[in-house]
Amino acid sequence: MKIRVVNPNTTSSMTASIERCARAVAAPGTVVEAVTNTMGPASIESHYDDALAVPGLLAEIVRGEAEGADGYVIACFGDPGLYAARELARGPVLGIAEAAMHTAGFLGRGFSVVTTLGRTAGHAMDLAERYGMRHSCLGVHGTDIPVLELDDPKVRGVIAEACRSAVAADGSDAIVLGCAGMADLCDYLTTEVGVPVVDGVGAATVMVQGLLTLGLRKSGRGEFAAPPPKQYTGLLAGFTR
Amino acid sequence: MKIRVVNPNTTSSMTASIERCARAVAAPGTVVEAVTNTMGPASIESHYDDALAVPGLLAEIVRGEAEGADGYVIACFGDPGLYAARELARGPVLGIAEAAMHTAGFLGRGFSVVTTLGRTAGHAMDLAERYGMRHSCLGVHGTDIPVLELDDPKVRGVIAEACRSAVAADGSDAIVLGCAGMADLCDYLTTEVGVPVVDGVGAATVMVQGLLTLGLRKSGRGEFAAPPPKQYTGLLAGFTR
Amino acid sequence: MKIRVVNPNTTSSMTASIERCARAVAAPGTVVEAVTNTMGPASIESHYDDALAVPGLLAEIVRGEAEGADGYVIACFGDPGLYAARELARGPVLGIAEAAMHTAGFLGRGFSVVTTLGRTAGHAMDLAERYGMRHSCLGVHGTDIPVLELDDPKVRGVIAEACRSAVAADGSDAIVLGCAGMADLCDYLTTEVGVPVVDGVGAATVMVQGLLTLGLRKSGRGEFAAPPPKQYTGLLAGFTR
Amino acid sequence: MKIRVVNPNTTSSMTASIERCARAVAAPGTVVEAVTNTMGPASIESHYDDALAVPGLLAEIVRGEAEGADGYVIACFGDPGLYAARELARGPVLGIAEAAMHTAGFLGRGFSVVTTLGRTAGHAMDLAERYGMRHSCLGVHGTDIPVLELDDPKVRGVIAEACRSAVAADGSDAIVLGCAGMADLCDYLTTEVGVPVVDGVGAATVMVQGLLTLGLRKSGRGEFAAPPPKQYTGLLAGFTR
Amino acid sequence: MKIRVVNPNTTSSMTASIERCARAVAAPGTVVEAVTNTMGPASIESHYDDALAVPGLLAEIVRGEAEGADGYVIACFGDPGLYAARELARGPVLGIAEAAMHTAGFLGRGFSVVTTLGRTAGHAMDLAERYGMRHSCLGVHGTDIPVLELDDPKVRGVIAEACRSAVAADGSDAIVLGCAGMADLCDYLTTEVGVPVVDGVGAATVMVQGLLTLGLRKSGRGEFAAPPPKQYTGLLAGFTR
Amino acid sequence: MKIRVVNPNTTSSMTASIERCARAVAAPGTVVEAVTNTMGPASIESHYDDALAVPGLLAEIVRGEAEGADGYVIACFGDPGLYAARELARGPVLGIAEAAMHTAGFLGRGFSVVTTLGRTAGHAMDLAERYGMRHSCLGVHGTDIPVLELDDPKVRGVIAEACRSAVAADGSDAIVLGCAGMADLCDYLTTEVGVPVVDGVGAATVMVQGLLTLGLRKSGRGEFAAPPPKQYTGLLAGFTR
Structure with missing residues (x-):
C-alpha cells in the first residue's frame, strides 16, 4: 500500500x-x-x-x-x-483540513482551529462549512506567525498559549492544528494544552x-x-x- | 491494541x-x-x-x-x-452510522442510505443532521426487510435492486449500508451496484x-x-x- | 381527560x-x-x-x-x-424542553436556558436544533447546582442571578428553566428577573x-x-x- | 379570560x-x-x-x-x-400559521400544508422558515380554490383529494390547513384523509x-x-x- | 429610463x-x-x-x-x-436593505449594520436571513438615535464611533448603513471609518x-x-x- | 471607467x-x-x-x-x-455566477441554472451555497453540450427546451445561464422560455x-x-x- x-x-x-x-x-x-x-x-x-x-x-x-x-x-x-x-x-x-475536522468531530462537541496568519481564518471556516463541520468548528484563531517560522523553537510557547486561549474562549473539547507545518508540535501541544490536539497530516x-x-x-x-x-x-x- | x-x-x-x-x-x-x-x-x-x-x-x-x-x-x-x-x-x-457517513463523504458529493424498515429513515436523517452530513445524505431508502431476515440469500437481490434504484433516484456517488446485518453483503453489492458501498462496521x-x-x-x-x-x-x- | x-x-x-x-x-x-x-x-x-x-x-x-x-x-x-x-x-x-422552547418562541425573538450542570448544555442545544428552535435559543447557561439541591432555599438567589446574567449576555426576551426541579421557582424568578420565565412542566x-x-x-x-x-x-x- | x-x-x-x-x-x-x-x-x-x-x-x-x-x-x-x-x-x-405549524410538529416527523391559491405557497414556506418549522414542513400544496369559495360544499372533496395526494407525495404524518376558511372542514378531512389534520384557528x-x-x-x-x-x-x- | x-x-x-x-x-x-x-x-x-x-x-x-x-x-x-x-x-x-446587503457581500467576507433604534435589529437580521446574507451579516448595532434626529450635525460623530466599534467587535470588512436617513453620511463615514461604507439608497x-x-x-x-x-x-x- | x-x-x-x-x-x-x-x-x-x-x-x-x-x-x-x-x-x-445568482434573486422566489456538462452541477450548487443563494437556486440542469459547441446553431433549441423543462420541474421564476458561452443566447431564450433569463456576463x-x-x-x-x-x-x- x-x-x-x-x-x-x-x-x-x-x-x-x-x-x-x-x-x-x-x-x-x-x-x-x-x-x-x-x-x-x-x-x-x-x-x-x-x-x-x-x-x-x-x-x-x-x-x-x-x-x-x-x-x-x-x-x-x-x-x-x-x-x-x-x-x-x-x-x-x-x-x-478535511481529515482533521472530521477526526476532531469524533472527540467531543466542538473544536478550535489554531493557525498561522489570521487572514486565512475565513477560508478555514469555508472548509468547515463545506465538510459539514461548521457546527463543530467553534472558532479559528490566527497567531500571525508566518508558516516558515513555525520551526523556530521560540514560537512553540506562543502557539501553546494560543491553544489554551482558544479552548477557554470557545469552550472547545479539542484543538485542530491549522497548518501542516505544525504537525510535529502535536505531542508537545497535547501535553501543554490538556485537550486532544489533532494534526491533519x-x-x-x-x-x-x-x-x-x-x-x-x-x-x-x-x-x-x-x-x-x-x-x-x-x-x-x-x-x- | x-x-x-x-x-x-x-x-x-x-x-x-x-x-x-x-x-x-x-x-x-x-x-x-x-x-x-x-x-x-x-x-x-x-x-x-x-x-x-x-x-x-x-x-x-x-x-x-x-x-x-x-x-x-x-x-x-x-x-x-x-x-x-x-x-x-x-x-x-x-x-x-457516524463512521459510514463520514467515510462516504470522502468519496464523492453525495450518498444514499439503503436500510431495512422504512420507519427508521427519519432517525437516519436525524443522525446525518447531527454529524453534519445532511448535505451529503441524498436519501434514505427502506426495503422493509426485517433485520433478522437479512441473512436469507433470497434478499440479496432485493437489496442490490434497492441500491441501484437509490443511486438513480438520488444521483448519488456511493451507497451507505443502513444496518450492521448488511456488513457481509458489502463486496457483493459493490460488484452489483457499480458505485462504492460503505459498510459502517x-x-x-x-x-x-x-x-x-x-x-x-x-x-x-x-x-x-x-x-x-x-x-x-x-x-x-x-x-x- | x-x-x-x-x-x-x-x-x-x-x-x-x-x-x-x-x-x-x-x-x-x-x-x-x-x-x-x-x-x-x-x-x-x-x-x-x-x-x-x-x-x-x-x-x-x-x-x-x-x-x-x-x-x-x-x-x-x-x-x-x-x-x-x-x-x-x-x-x-x-x-x-420541547414544550418550553416552543412556548418561549411565542414571547419574543430569543430566550436563554438556565439549567443545572454545565455539562448538559450541549444536549439542550441539540434539542433546540431538533425542534427547530435553535435560532431562538440564544444561550444555555449552567449553574452547576446539582438537580437534587434545587430545593435548597439558598440556591434560589444563585439561579435568579444566573437568569439576570443570561438575559444581559444573550440579549434575550425570556428565560426557559432547564430542569423539572426548577418548576416551582417559576413565579419567584419571574418577579426577580423581569422577563417572562417559562417552566416546561x-x-x-x-x-x-x-x-x-x-x-x-x-x-x-x-x-x-x-x-x-x-x-x-x-x-x-x-x-x- | x-x-x-x-x-x-x-x-x-x-x-x-x-x-x-x-x-x-x-x-x-x-x-x-x-x-x-x-x-x-x-x-x-x-x-x-x-x-x-x-x-x-x-x-x-x-x-x-x-x-x-x-x-x-x-x-x-x-x-x-x-x-x-x-x-x-x-x-x-x-x-x-404559527400555531398550526408548531402543533403539527408535535404529531410526527413532518406535515404538508394544503391551501387555497398556489401563489401563496412561497409565503407559507417563509413562515415555516421564520418559525423554525422548515424541516417539518414537507410541502405546501395549492388547490387554486379562492378563499371565498371554500364554503361551497362541492370543494370539500377537492380539498380532501389534495390532502391525500400531499400525504402520499410528501410522506407526511399530518396535514396543516392553510386557510382560516378551512377551519370547519377539519373534522371532515380528518375522517377522509386518515392522518391528523390541524386547523390553526x-x-x-x-x-x-x-x-x-x-x-x-x-x-x-x-x-x-x-x-x-x-x-x-x-x-x-x-x-x- | x-x-x-x-x-x-x-x-x-x-x-x-x-x-x-x-x-x-x-x-x-x-x-x-x-x-x-x-x-x-x-x-x-x-x-x-x-x-x-x-x-x-x-x-x-x-x-x-x-x-x-x-x-x-x-x-x-x-x-x-x-x-x-x-x-x-x-x-x-x-x-x-436588500440592495445594500448584497452589495456589501461583494466587498469582503462580512459586514456590520449600524442603525438607529436597537429595537429594529431583529428585523434587520430577519431580512439578512431572507436574502441569504445571514452568513455575511456579522452584527446589527443600534445607536438609539431616532430617525428624525439623524440630520443633527452632532450625531455624525456618534455614528462614526458606532461604525468603528462595530468593525472592531465583528471583525467586519464593511459597514452597511441601516437607515435611508443616513445616506448622506456615506462619504463622511467612509473617510472616518476606513472600510467601505454601503448606503442602500x-x-x-x-x-x-x-x-x-x-x-x-x-x-x-x-x-x-x-x-x-x-x-x-x-x-x-x-x-x- | x-x-x-x-x-x-x-x-x-x-x-x-x-x-x-x-x-x-x-x-x-x-x-x-x-x-x-x-x-x-x-x-x-x-x-x-x-x-x-x-x-x-x-x-x-x-x-x-x-x-x-x-x-x-x-x-x-x-x-x-x-x-x-x-x-x-x-x-x-x-x-x-455570483452576479447572475444575486441578480436572479431580485426577480422572484427561485431560479434554475441551465448549464453545459452535468458534472459541473455540484460546483454550481457549492457556489450558490457560498453566496447565500442556495435557497433560491431550485435546480442545476446539465445539457451535456460541451462549452465549445455552444455556438453551433443547432444547440439553441436544445438549450431552450432544457430551460422550459427546468422551469416546469423546479417551479422557478427565472433562468440563470450556466456558462459564459451562452451569453449571446440570452435574448433568444428570453423570448422562447417566457421567464426572465439572466446572463452573468x-x-x-x-x-x-x-x-x-x-x-x-x-x-x-x-x-x-x-x-x-x-x-x-x-x-x-x-x-x-
Missing part, C-alpha cells in the same frame, strides 16, 4: 517534517512518501498562494498515478486542489490508509470521473490530458 | 458476522472482539428497540473498560447510546484503530467527562456508579 | 413538586397524575443517566396506556425517550391538554406507529411486546 | 365560522369573541392583500386592548401583522389560552415593547399613538 | 436628501424622482410603523405604474411592502438601473404576478383593484 | 462573444475590454480545468492593475480564482460598473488585503510578488 503525501508548497524542509509525521502513524506494511511541489509558492498564506500551488500539486498527482500510488494526502490546511486531485486519482485523496494518513483497507475509492461517476481530455496552452501546455 | 465491537441487539449469529467483517479490516496487531448485548431486543427496528438496547450496551462498555479495551464500535446503524458510551470510555467510541473499525494510532481519545472535559456518581434503583440498580 | 406526567428520575419528592406545578395549570375537568420512575437514576445529569432513565419511563407509558391515560408529559429537560414514548402512546406525548401540561381538546394525537403512520413486536431478553425480558 | 380572534379580511360570514371553531375548543371559563376587520380586502390571496389587511387588523388590537382582551388570535394563514400586533398587545398574540385558540393560564405574555423589552409614539398623517392619521 | 424612489415615511426633508443621494449615482440618461408617502408615520422605528407605512407606499407604486415609472427603490431599511410592491410593478423593485438605485439595462423585470408567473382583483372596504376602499 | 472582462479559458472566439455582451450593457462612458487567458484550458468543464485556468487569469488581473483597470469580471460560471483575484485588485472583482458588468459608481471597492483589511510577498519557483516563478 503506497500513500503519497504532497506538500503543496516548495519548501522541502517542511516536506521532511510532514513525511516524518505521516510515517509515524502508518501501519507496518504501508509505504509513505512525501513529495515537494516543484512549482509554486514557498508557503501558502493567501488565496493567491493557494491558487498558484495547485498546478504543481496536480502534477504530483498525475506523477503518482503513473508511479502506482494508491492514495494521497494534500498536506496544506487550505486543502488546495482537493476536488481536482480527486478527479485525477483512482484511489482516495484527502486534505488535511497524521489524521489524513490513517484515514487514507483506512479507506484503502476498506477497498474504497472515489466514485467514478459524474463529477469526480476523470476530467475530459482538453488542450492546454501557454506555460501550462504540459498539463494537456 | 484491543477494539471491542458491541452488537447492541441480542442475536449472536449477527455478532459473529459483525466480528468477521471487523476483523477483515483490522491491522495485524489489532485485536478485535465482538460481544453480544445480554439484555435487550433481538433486533432494533424502532425507537423503542433502540432505547431498550442501550442499558445492555452500556454494560458492555463498562465491562470493556474493566477488561482493558482501548476503543469501541457500536454496531447498529442507529448509533444507540453513543454519547453515553463516550462518557464511560477512556478511549474512542464510534457508531457505525468496517469503516468504524478502521477509524477507531486510526484514532488509537494517533493517540486520540474523547475529550475529558465537560460534556463527555465520566458521568457523576449516582444511585440507581429497581431493575437497573446494578448500574449505580 | 387524564394526563400522566412521568418523572423520569426516581426521586419522589421531585415528583410531588412536578405534580403540584402541573395541576396548577390544568383546566377544571383535567385529571393530572404524576408518577415516579421505578428503575433508574436518582437524578439525570449526564447522557448515561438520561439513557438509563428511559426503560423505566417507557414502562410508565405502557402502564398509562393500560390505565387509560389520554396524554403524557415527560418531565425532564433532556426529553429522554420522547420518540419511543410517542410510538407506544395512542395520544400526545410532550417533553418539557406547566407549558407541556397545557399543550398536551390543548392537543387533546383539539382531538389531535400522534400520527399512526410509519415512524411513530406502534413498535413491531419483538423478543426482549435478560433484565429487560419484561419489555417484550 | 377573554380571547379576541381577529379575522383580517372583511368577510363577516367567514368570521362567524372562525368564531364557531375557536369557541368549540375553548375552556368553559374562556370568552372567545371573533371580530371582522373593517378596512381591507374581502379575502387575502396575495402579498398586496396581506399588506393592506394589516392596518385594520391593528386597529382591532388597539380596540381589544381598550376593551380588556387578554390575548389574540390572528385568523389568517399568512399571519399578517403578527409582530406589529405583538408590540401593541400586553398579552399573547398568535398567528394561525383551533390550535391558536388553545395555545393563547394556555399561555394565559401560564401567566405568560410577550416580553416587554426591546423589539416588542410598545411602539414609540409617532405622528401619522393622511388616511391613517387616526393611527397616531 | 425612469426610476422612482419611494420614501415610505411622510417626512419630506428626508425625501429630499434621499433624492439627492440617488441622483448622485444615476447614469446621465436616467431620471430619478423621489416621492414622499402621503399616509403613514413620520418615521419608521417599529413593526407598527413599518406595517402602517405600507398602504401609502403601495399607492405610490400604483401611481408610478400609471405615470410610466420603469423601476422602483423602497427607501427604508426595513424594506416595507417589498413583495407586495413587486406584485404591482411591471419592472424591478428593490429595497435598500445608492446601491438600490444603481442595481435597479442595472436590471433595467439588462432588460430584466420581476417574473410574471405565480407568486409575483399582479394580485387578483379584490374588493377593499373602509378607509382603504380606494385600494380596490 | 475601465472594466476588464477576463475569459479564463484560452478560446478567443468566446472572448469576442463575451466582450460583445458586456459592451452591450455598459454605460456610455464605460470602457469594456475583454481579454483571453494565455495559459490554460481551451474550455472549463471540470475541477481540473477550473484549477488550471487560475494562474493565467490572475496574471490578467496583475496586468490589468498595471494598465489601470478599475474593476473586473471573471467570465466563467465556476467563478475560478475569484478570491485570489480580489486580493490582487484594488477595485471590485465579480464572478459571473451582462449582470456582472452592470454590477461592477455600479460598484465603481458608488465608489466601492473590496475591503483592504485582513483576508482580502494584497497577498504577502512570496517567492515562487518552477514554471510559476514569474508569479513572485
Whole structure:
C-alpha cells in the first residue's frame, strides 16, 4: 500500500517534517512518501498562494498515478486542489483540513482551529462549512506567525498559549492544528494544552490508509470521473490530458 | 491494541458476522472482539428497540473498560447510546452510522442510505443532521426487510435492486449500508451496484484503530467527562456508579 | 381527560413538586397524575443517566396506556425517550424542553436556558436544533447546582442571578428553566428577573391538554406507529411486546 | 379570560365560522369573541392583500386592548401583522400559521400544508422558515380554490383529494390547513384523509389560552415593547399613538 | 429610463436628501424622482410603523405604474411592502436593505449594520436571513438615535464611533448603513471609518438601473404576478383593484 | 471607467462573444475590454480545468492593475480564482455566477441554472451555497453540450427546451445561464422560455460598473488585503510578488 503525501508548497524542509509525521502513524506494511511541489509558492498564506500551488500539486498527482500510488494526502490546511486531485486519482485523496475536522468531530462537541496568519481564518471556516463541520468548528484563531517560522523553537510557547486561549474562549473539547507545518508540535501541544490536539497530516494518513483497507475509492461517476481530455496552452501546455 | 465491537441487539449469529467483517479490516496487531448485548431486543427496528438496547450496551462498555479495551464500535446503524458510551470510555467510541457517513463523504458529493424498515429513515436523517452530513445524505431508502431476515440469500437481490434504484433516484456517488446485518453483503453489492458501498462496521473499525494510532481519545472535559456518581434503583440498580 | 406526567428520575419528592406545578395549570375537568420512575437514576445529569432513565419511563407509558391515560408529559429537560414514548402512546406525548422552547418562541425573538450542570448544555442545544428552535435559543447557561439541591432555599438567589446574567449576555426576551426541579421557582424568578420565565412542566401540561381538546394525537403512520413486536431478553425480558 | 380572534379580511360570514371553531375548543371559563376587520380586502390571496389587511387588523388590537382582551388570535394563514400586533398587545398574540405549524410538529416527523391559491405557497414556506418549522414542513400544496369559495360544499372533496395526494407525495404524518376558511372542514378531512389534520384557528385558540393560564405574555423589552409614539398623517392619521 | 424612489415615511426633508443621494449615482440618461408617502408615520422605528407605512407606499407604486415609472427603490431599511410592491410593478423593485446587503457581500467576507433604534435589529437580521446574507451579516448595532434626529450635525460623530466599534467587535470588512436617513453620511463615514461604507439608497438605485439595462423585470408567473382583483372596504376602499 | 472582462479559458472566439455582451450593457462612458487567458484550458468543464485556468487569469488581473483597470469580471460560471483575484485588485472583482445568482434573486422566489456538462452541477450548487443563494437556486440542469459547441446553431433549441423543462420541474421564476458561452443566447431564450433569463456576463458588468459608481471597492483589511510577498519557483516563478 503506497500513500503519497504532497506538500503543496516548495519548501522541502517542511516536506521532511510532514513525511516524518505521516510515517509515524502508518501501519507496518504501508509505504509513505512525501513529495515537494516543484512549482509554486514557498508557503501558502493567501488565496493567491493557494491558487498558484495547485498546478504543481496536480502534477504530483498525475506523477503518482503513473508511479502506482494508491492514495494521497494534500498536506496544506487550505486543502488546495482537493476536488481536482480527486478527479485525477483512482484511489482516495484527502486534505488535511478535511481529515482533521472530521477526526476532531469524533472527540467531543466542538473544536478550535489554531493557525498561522489570521487572514486565512475565513477560508478555514469555508472548509468547515463545506465538510459539514461548521457546527463543530467553534472558532479559528490566527497567531500571525508566518508558516516558515513555525520551526523556530521560540514560537512553540506562543502557539501553546494560543491553544489554551482558544479552548477557554470557545469552550472547545479539542484543538485542530491549522497548518501542516505544525504537525510535529502535536505531542508537545497535547501535553501543554490538556485537550486532544489533532494534526491533519497524521489524521489524513490513517484515514487514507483506512479507506484503502476498506477497498474504497472515489466514485467514478459524474463529477469526480476523470476530467475530459482538453488542450492546454501557454506555460501550462504540459498539463494537456 | 484491543477494539471491542458491541452488537447492541441480542442475536449472536449477527455478532459473529459483525466480528468477521471487523476483523477483515483490522491491522495485524489489532485485536478485535465482538460481544453480544445480554439484555435487550433481538433486533432494533424502532425507537423503542433502540432505547431498550442501550442499558445492555452500556454494560458492555463498562465491562470493556474493566477488561482493558482501548476503543469501541457500536454496531447498529442507529448509533444507540453513543454519547453515553463516550462518557464511560477512556478511549474512542464510534457508531457505525457516524463512521459510514463520514467515510462516504470522502468519496464523492453525495450518498444514499439503503436500510431495512422504512420507519427508521427519519432517525437516519436525524443522525446525518447531527454529524453534519445532511448535505451529503441524498436519501434514505427502506426495503422493509426485517433485520433478522437479512441473512436469507433470497434478499440479496432485493437489496442490490434497492441500491441501484437509490443511486438513480438520488444521483448519488456511493451507497451507505443502513444496518450492521448488511456488513457481509458489502463486496457483493459493490460488484452489483457499480458505485462504492460503505459498510459502517468496517469503516468504524478502521477509524477507531486510526484514532488509537494517533493517540486520540474523547475529550475529558465537560460534556463527555465520566458521568457523576449516582444511585440507581429497581431493575437497573446494578448500574449505580 | 387524564394526563400522566412521568418523572423520569426516581426521586419522589421531585415528583410531588412536578405534580403540584402541573395541576396548577390544568383546566377544571383535567385529571393530572404524576408518577415516579421505578428503575433508574436518582437524578439525570449526564447522557448515561438520561439513557438509563428511559426503560423505566417507557414502562410508565405502557402502564398509562393500560390505565387509560389520554396524554403524557415527560418531565425532564433532556426529553429522554420522547420518540419511543410517542410510538407506544395512542395520544400526545410532550417533553418539557420541547414544550418550553416552543412556548418561549411565542414571547419574543430569543430566550436563554438556565439549567443545572454545565455539562448538559450541549444536549439542550441539540434539542433546540431538533425542534427547530435553535435560532431562538440564544444561550444555555449552567449553574452547576446539582438537580437534587434545587430545593435548597439558598440556591434560589444563585439561579435568579444566573437568569439576570443570561438575559444581559444573550440579549434575550425570556428565560426557559432547564430542569423539572426548577418548576416551582417559576413565579419567584419571574418577579426577580423581569422577563417572562417559562417552566416546561406547566407549558407541556397545557399543550398536551390543548392537543387533546383539539382531538389531535400522534400520527399512526410509519415512524411513530406502534413498535413491531419483538423478543426482549435478560433484565429487560419484561419489555417484550 | 377573554380571547379576541381577529379575522383580517372583511368577510363577516367567514368570521362567524372562525368564531364557531375557536369557541368549540375553548375552556368553559374562556370568552372567545371573533371580530371582522373593517378596512381591507374581502379575502387575502396575495402579498398586496396581506399588506393592506394589516392596518385594520391593528386597529382591532388597539380596540381589544381598550376593551380588556387578554390575548389574540390572528385568523389568517399568512399571519399578517403578527409582530406589529405583538408590540401593541400586553398579552399573547398568535398567528394561525404559527400555531398550526408548531402543533403539527408535535404529531410526527413532518406535515404538508394544503391551501387555497398556489401563489401563496412561497409565503407559507417563509413562515415555516421564520418559525423554525422548515424541516417539518414537507410541502405546501395549492388547490387554486379562492378563499371565498371554500364554503361551497362541492370543494370539500377537492380539498380532501389534495390532502391525500400531499400525504402520499410528501410522506407526511399530518396535514396543516392553510386557510382560516378551512377551519370547519377539519373534522371532515380528518375522517377522509386518515392522518391528523390541524386547523390553526383551533390550535391558536388553545395555545393563547394556555399561555394565559401560564401567566405568560410577550416580553416587554426591546423589539416588542410598545411602539414609540409617532405622528401619522393622511388616511391613517387616526393611527397616531 | 425612469426610476422612482419611494420614501415610505411622510417626512419630506428626508425625501429630499434621499433624492439627492440617488441622483448622485444615476447614469446621465436616467431620471430619478423621489416621492414622499402621503399616509403613514413620520418615521419608521417599529413593526407598527413599518406595517402602517405600507398602504401609502403601495399607492405610490400604483401611481408610478400609471405615470410610466420603469423601476422602483423602497427607501427604508426595513424594506416595507417589498413583495407586495413587486406584485404591482411591471419592472424591478428593490429595497435598500436588500440592495445594500448584497452589495456589501461583494466587498469582503462580512459586514456590520449600524442603525438607529436597537429595537429594529431583529428585523434587520430577519431580512439578512431572507436574502441569504445571514452568513455575511456579522452584527446589527443600534445607536438609539431616532430617525428624525439623524440630520443633527452632532450625531455624525456618534455614528462614526458606532461604525468603528462595530468593525472592531465583528471583525467586519464593511459597514452597511441601516437607515435611508443616513445616506448622506456615506462619504463622511467612509473617510472616518476606513472600510467601505454601503448606503442602500445608492446601491438600490444603481442595481435597479442595472436590471433595467439588462432588460430584466420581476417574473410574471405565480407568486409575483399582479394580485387578483379584490374588493377593499373602509378607509382603504380606494385600494380596490 | 475601465472594466476588464477576463475569459479564463484560452478560446478567443468566446472572448469576442463575451466582450460583445458586456459592451452591450455598459454605460456610455464605460470602457469594456475583454481579454483571453494565455495559459490554460481551451474550455472549463471540470475541477481540473477550473484549477488550471487560475494562474493565467490572475496574471490578467496583475496586468490589468498595471494598465489601470478599475474593476473586473471573471467570465466563467465556476467563478475560478475569484478570491485570489480580489486580493490582487484594488477595485471590485465579480464572478459571473455570483452576479447572475444575486441578480436572479431580485426577480422572484427561485431560479434554475441551465448549464453545459452535468458534472459541473455540484460546483454550481457549492457556489450558490457560498453566496447565500442556495435557497433560491431550485435546480442545476446539465445539457451535456460541451462549452465549445455552444455556438453551433443547432444547440439553441436544445438549450431552450432544457430551460422550459427546468422551469416546469423546479417551479422557478427565472433562468440563470450556466456558462459564459451562452451569453449571446440570452435574448433568444428570453423570448422562447417566457421567464426572465439572466446572463452573468451582462449582470456582472452592470454590477461592477455600479460598484465603481458608488465608489466601492473590496475591503483592504485582513483576508482580502494584497497577498504577502512570496517567492515562487518552477514554471510559476514569474508569479513572485
